[in-house]
Amino acid sequence: MSTYSFNPSELSQSVTNWAVAQRIVGSFAPHAQVAPGMKIIVDPGHLFAGTTLTEVDTQVVGPFARPASGFRIDRVVIDRLSGEASVVAGSPNSVTPPNIPDGALPVARVFVQDTASAITDADIVDERALSDLKQVTSGNVVCRANLNGVEQPIPRQVWTKVNLAAASLDIGGAFHAATNSFRPSVAGLYEIYAQTNMIVQPNGSLAVAIQKNGVMTSTSNVSAPSPYSLAAVCMDVVELNGTSDYVQMAAHQNNPSTTNLLSMSYGTFMIAKRIG
Structure with missing residues (x-):
């Protein structure tokens, strides 16, 4: 246009x-x-x-x-x-x-x-309503997003965006379900916590990453010698501009085949909080 x-x-x-x-x-x-x-x-x-x-x-x-x-x-x-x-x-x-x-x-x-x-x-x-009168206070932006009870298949050895589909907490309206992302309208530093959970097979591994604008900023990896339910956790502090910047979560697994992320609210989720 x-x-x-x-x-x-x-x-x-x-x-x-x-x-x-x-x-x-x-x-x-x-x-x-x-x-x-x-x-x-x-x-x-x-x-x-x-x-x-x-x-x-x-x-x-x-x-x-x-x-x-x-x-x-x-x-x-x-x-x-x-x-x-x-x-x-x-x-x-x-x-x-x-x-x-x-x-x-x-x-x-x-x-x-x-x-x-x-x-x-x-x-x-x-029913077009293309403006929102809801105001966001500069010091109050917190989000906790999860898979909304749906297990997500993760292909072997491929970094895959986690389909964060719902937010149990969204103060400031920064969660975007359509893009599975955290995109605040308030600029600042944000503390990001990402956790994912998977039952790995023998000698399998699970990794989680935090991505800003599609680029990985930090990652964490766990593995086990025998079948086990593993949780991979990653934390970072990310600066976001309050307009175009966004944060997403990605997962990676090294099992013999496609394996699902566990969907419990305490298993796979991302928390974002403005700290400055």
């Missing part, structure tokens, strides 16, 4: 005003495809965070899965920093839409029936 530099000699004031109004009002507008199918369109939009302006192109979202019977209300949301659109599935035959994930902004509700062959504009309810 591109912006336009207005030249008063080319366009009248009323025309330029209307173009600016369209840019503001039309940002991330949801609607059916020209030839309706089980996907929808989210128009171009823009987001501003701190000093960063992000322009996002048109996105095709879906497909929306038909429920086995009855209906379902899904939600389309965008990541509040990247603008990437995704679908949050609702519960079958419930009139209550799914919750808006942390780190996301609402775009639309989509009504999906078991007999649907396409999503039309009549099935889409626009």
Whole structure:
């Protein structure tokens, strides 16, 4: 998506005003495809965070899965920093839409029936709210994220991002479920603690790492001569700029085959806390 530099000699004031109004009002507008199918369109939009302006192109979202019977209300949301659109599935035959994930902004509700062959504009309810009045205090940012009860397969000898899917504690709203990351809007130094747990096979090993902007900052490795449940722990202090910087967690294992990270809340999790 591109912006336009207005030249008063080319366009009248009323025309330029209307173009600016369209840019503001039309940002991330949801609607059916020209030839309706089980996907929808989210128009171009823009987001501003701190000093960063992000322009996002048109996105095709879906497909929306038909429920086995009855209906379902899904939600389309965008990541509040990247603008990437995704679908949050609702519960079958419930009139209550799914919750808006942390780190996301609402775009639309989509009504999906078991007999649907396409999503039309009549099935889409626009609920765009592209600003958040919640204020973050400069000294109060704490997050504790986990796998949300789902074991994650980790391929052998491949560093793999840990799918932190939920936050049991998120003071300051810095957890982003869509990207499995901690991305605070307050600049400063943050203490990061990462722990993961796995049942390793004989002479197997498990490692955990903290990554800033996709680059490893610290790591820790454990191993055992016989089958055992191991916990790998890593700690670091990371400086984040409060806009584009983010922290993720990665895991690595050296077993004969793919092995799952244990999903208990005390087994695999990451804690981030602002310390200065």
